[in-house]
Amino acid sequence: MAAAAKAVILLSGGLDSATVLALARQQGFDCYSLSFSYGQRHALELDAAARVAASLGAVEHRVMPLSLGALGGSALTDFGIDVPEAPAAGIPVTYVPARNTVFLSMALAWAEVLEAHDIFIGVNAVDYSGYPDCRPAFIEAFEQLANLATRVGVDAPPGQPALRIRAPLQQMSKADIIRAGVAAGVDYGLTISCYQPDAQARACGRCDSCRLRRQGFAEAGVADPTRYAPASG
């Protein structure tokens, strides 16, 4: 019996990356999920990531501490900046500097050690509108970089990249993502998307992330399992 191919999955505890993990499992990969502790306002998402990894059969789940928060510059890691509750034009202040570049780099390091050739990330078209490091061109550039950066990439025959950055949600709407995830066995009740959940891990229902998520369940025609805080209407 041949061993399954290994994949590293960036897992945040949110809806998108949980779906990605389920899709990677569905494709037959042995999944190694990776989360980061980087000074987030809420450690609750790390608990969610661990529960999601266990429920979807990840071989191993790791939480890697990163000191991105010390660099400041984001509402998600800097308590001096308010999380916005209304949609804003341009790049949101919740943007963490170079976040996906850093996350993919760490995933690449682990992939190289594991001899995994596939890295999965849950970027999608909705994020694309605001975050520069969620765009397809960014993902392609990182794949090119990955194959220049590593032993396995160097040893690969020309035109056949050894390492693949897989972003299966890239062209999907939130509703599509939720439908695919339900079909692949995701329990979205385990996930947290809210930027500012309360102490009981209940969602605010008002931040950008909550709005997109709630709308996604409605459009998918799937019952929303999110626990909202009472005030969230």
Next chain:
Amino acid sequence: MAAAAKAVILLSGGLDSATVLALARQQGFDCYSLSFSYGQRHALELDAAARVAASLGAVEHRVMPLSLGALGGSALTDFGIDVPEAPAAGIPVTYVPARNTVFLSMALAWAEVLEAHDIFIGVNAVDYSGYPDCRPAFIEAFEQLANLATRVGVDAPPGQPALRIRAPLQQMSKADIIRAGVAAGVDYGLTISCYQPDAQARACGRCDSCRLRRQGFAEAGVADPTRYAPASG
């Protein structure tokens, strides 16, 4: 008086990156130096980096903890693998997985926060022979990625990359580097290149890094200020 442009400098405490910092200062940049604590066998190089940063007038020096060591896979972070004392063919076992990708990513994050447009890294032609992430093609790919990954890159006019990855040592021999560094005011006595210095921070004189360094001083016709352990002949 216009403020000087800011640059982030990857600084290891070794000979090459100290030279890079001096060259960046010489070019008029306000320098923000960045070192990583990533499970190295010796913390001595971090002390060296701090001394080098101070001696060359860095505006700020930061040490960022990274848990790359937990991933294993390198003689520099894994005590189970012996550091080689003879030159080996191919990629050396002292290679740390995806190291320069990770380091440049963190530098990019800090650069974005600082609004710096220049990142300096001390890769050179000698390393090029063995490490995939020291090659010019890798540096070019990272620059391309950086401009796709960040606000400042997104906002830049087409064909004019906002972020530059500068590798001024790329085409220089070790002797050239040493001559340039001496001219730019580097005190190489502060730097440590050895993979396995003793408790008094004295170099072994036998590892790959020591051999290249010692040969560089000889070829440059510069007195070698390195403190070698007595047994190193």
